[in-house]
Amino acid sequence: MATHQLFIDLGMSGTKACLTDGNRCYGYACPPKVADLPPSELEVLRHQGQEYGGGLGAGAYLQWNNQAYALADDAEGRPNKSTATLRKSTLAHLRSLGAVGEMAHTHHLETLHLDIGIALPFEEYLSEAEELTQRLQETGHFLYRGQAYDLQIDSVKVLPEAAGLVLWRKQQHLAQQQQASRQNYVVLMIGHRDLSFLVFRQGKPPTGKPSDSEKLGYVAFLEAVAQTLCEPENPYLVQALLRQQEAVQFPDQPGKVFPLAQRRQEAEAFYWEQVRHHLSEHFAALDLTEYEVLIGGGTASTLLRPHLTDYLATLPGATPNWLPDLAQEMAYRLQEVTSAIDQVRFADCYGGVKWLATRAHARTRALQEVRA
Incomplete structure (x- = not known):
């Protein structure tokens, strides 16, 4: 029987995951980025680890099926795959393995015997669930942060986002x-x-x-705000909007200040x-x-x-x-997720992992009754 349940939300604002052993529950979030790691750079990282410490063990580096990838913050600065435009299912397997590896690394799980749940957009849930399930079940051996893991999966449940x-x-x-x-x-x-x-x-x-x-x-709102100004997900624009600033400045246009109040109001009305x-x-x-x-x-x-x-x-x-x-339940159970907005963002993930844990408990109880 699986010792842990893990549910993964492949959101575009970030990968979110919840892990439980039936008693405690843990949350994890990271940027959604994925980048190929060429063999030459992989060798450099190996050498760094041997000579100076760090190396592969110091970053979110995934090795699977004779390929290597940099994930999350460690994909920054590399030609990363455009998670904003790709279907979520395209990189679902790699992002999921990254979440599995990070949870194993953080919580010192030597044995990876899991029930896994993954949320996909509704159309991708209908068309891609079977293929993603098969890829996860066939994963077996992989390396994360230079550590080898053997993944044993009891069940994979792909659900539509929001389920x-x-x-x-x-x-x-x-x-x-x-x-x-x-x-x-x-x-x-x-x-x-x-x-x-x-x-x-x-x-x-x-x-x-x-x-x-x-x-x-939210990207549709950003597109409305950013018209004739900048790229929709320009980090300076996003930060200014989140902070409710009245204006925004860009480092590539020194000395220029762009008012935001009216632009934001009109964009919100259009988006709504x-x-x-x-x-x-x-x-x-x-x-x-x-x-x-x-x-x-x-x-x-x-x-x-x-x-x-x-x-x-x-x-x-x-x-x-x-x-x-x-x-309120998440505030008590997920101690890593403290802010109200993060609790909202983790809600789908938490509901999924609680359901997985309830199913696992029911299976264990039924097995015990049969043996009795």
């Missing part, structure tokens, strides 16, 4: 002795790149329209109109008279929260739920 919110909510219903299986849920998650709209009729996983994922996350139109089409396609709307994602909980609050209040039969109980 972790429903899985957590259903467990809460069961704990309260309520009929979770009869509840209808609509999950609305707006993150860095994607807007996910998932319909769980009577708690059952979505299989088709109107469920989908669309590139209407895009989101509102998208949601109106999807909610109009629902055939449910009563349902609970579970809201998640950093963009939904910050930039769009006032708009969403007003909009959802107009929908007949909808009961919005911003999941404050989930945030």
